[in-house]
Amino acid sequence: MSASPPTDAQRERAAKLRRELHEHNRRYHVDASPTITDQQYDELLEELARLEAEHPDLAAEDSPTRRVGGEPIEGFETVPHAVPMLSIDNTYDRDELRAWYERTLKALAKEQTPEDSSGSPLFVEGGPEQAAEIRLACEPKVDGVALSLRYENGSLVRAVTRGDGTRGDDVTHNVRTIRAIPLALRASTEAERPAVLEARGEVFMPDDVFTEVNRQREAEGLDLFMNPRNSTAGSLKQKDPAKVVRGLRFFAHGLGEVEPAEAFASHGGFLAALREFGLPTNPAIDTASGFDEAWRYIENFDQRRGELGYATDGVVLKVDRLADQAVLGATSKSPRWCVAFKFPAERVRTVLRGVEVQVGKTGKLTPRAVMDPVLVAGTTVRHATLHNFGEVARKDLRVGDTVVIEKAGEIIPQVIEAVVDERPEDAKPIAPPDACPVCATGVQIETVEDQETARYCPNPDCPAQLRERLIHFAGRKQMDIDALGDKTVHQLVDAGLLTSIGDVFRLHEKRDAIVALDRMAEKKADNLLAGIEASKARGLARVLGSLTIRHVGGSGGKAIARGFGSLDALRAADVEAIAAVDDIGPITAASLHDFLHSDAGRTVFDDLSAAGVDLTEPMAAASRESTESPFAGRKIVLTGTLESFTRPDLAEKLESLGAKVTGSVSKNTDLLIAGEAAGSKLDKAARLGVEVWDEAKLLEALAETAG
């Protein structure tokens, strides 16, 4: 084929085809009112593809033809999200949902000033203090795969899965094949198009597509997909874009990074803007004024959700006004301005065949139900945790019983109850173990008000516990020892090469024995030893968080390590000194202190120290500067009216200097800054002997700090 330069007519024809194809896509997916048949669409697409093939310089980056035939990729690159993709808080009942609404109403009423109530979705009744209702956006919670689409200067540059919320997999090559997702944003003028736009939404597979896909797979002798969601996820993970299932759909429902920061006033407003850009949104979205209307939407939606042709598992309510969303903010996991109401999970019956006992890293004995395999919410379930033996007794479960199970949050199977009417004659009661199934030590029974809750194996050297503690120790969020996963730990413990945490750092002395193990070779052993060596540099915070000390996990370890700076300082501290650390209370402090001065604790730390593990941590910036800034590391409370600052501004300023600003005076308070008309806080500070400064003294100290 000779690549002759295209004629003007051909050039125009190609441009026209591209415009038309984009427009037909938009009509189909955004407006849900196609004006041509799929076949006609395919004919136009083919004509364009032919033109582009004959004249490669006609091929544009955002051409609809680019949706097919991209090159397969090697692996998935993990990329960070500019703005984290948080998850949404769930509730399953009306009262909880109402509680969320009331909380939100209260939080907003507090912030609401008369000035911002102009055109505000908060309907003010009886004065500015009493906001009556909030406008809520109500949208179906589509059961698909969350995606973040990044458009730069109008072109789709990247599509990333949610991943862990901070980083996800780059699946751009597959997403480009999805017709519902525009390769370029539509804009009547350049100026209207944001330089950067990240749209978040859900890719999903309609039921009829799913049925068709499985019909084809069956014909081809392939394994069938479990459900549309798995199928969608499977599609996005294809290395070859040609294998992505056709007919996936997409609804946008949120925003990530936007440049320039858009001045949308409401959620509804930006959804409308997204539609203008050509991004589909769910037509079933509506708004409600207040809780009762939102609840009616939910009930109504529940009635008709079976007719949508795609899977939904609930309704998401969002505070519509973006300014209100900003006021509400987010917890570390999810925004406070939205909540998902989930419809009750599917319940299924099966037969309980037996109960296994697992020994956890804390020694807790957990009963685990073994059942006849049964399909629940898309996966085959054989096991379910029964939490503890107290629960088994309360539910009066017997082996042989027919039991009702469901999946909590569609993920973790739970046994709800036994069907007593169908209990066979020979159903066997479940006897709680009196001894640890692994080390045979007599159990300890924990009770609450004489009711049994959990049973524990009290033997700290129990091999099962040790194994679990080692797995935890080596875990990614703890010491992050790459090559030491649960399989390897099992092997090493069984071979007698690991009998304590400290042994991990003596493994290099036993290299020959390791190499001799099954499915272990020189290279793997050296990998392991290198991983262990590297883990020595993790620092005290990780070490503390990895040792399974009661009440001390990752963040507790961090707080303590930053508070003391080194193991030596921590060992010298008494319980009160430990409890003085921010976020550490008396119970955690006592537990840690006990551990530090127990035989087991002394041994493990001596071992780690001897191995050269880093047992120090840079202290929190706050206390490191303690000699320089008079505020660093101190708990400060503000009260009264200040001349030169608003209280929030001052709080921010002091925090930047390393102070911890809190709201109420207690014996832990180091300093009270009292402005005019200070009230009860001043009295209390005087009573507790807390240092008090007036504004003049504050300004003086700030000036010194600055200079």
Place this chain on the structure above:
DNA sequence: TCCCCTCGAGTTCA
């Protein structure tokens, strides 16, 4: 003293 929030621990399947 009462709530709200966060953390820790246990957990299933592909």
Place this chain on the structure above:
DNA sequence: CTCGAGGGGA
């Protein structure tokens, strides 16, 4: 993901 419980603000 969910539970229970510790920590800390109101």
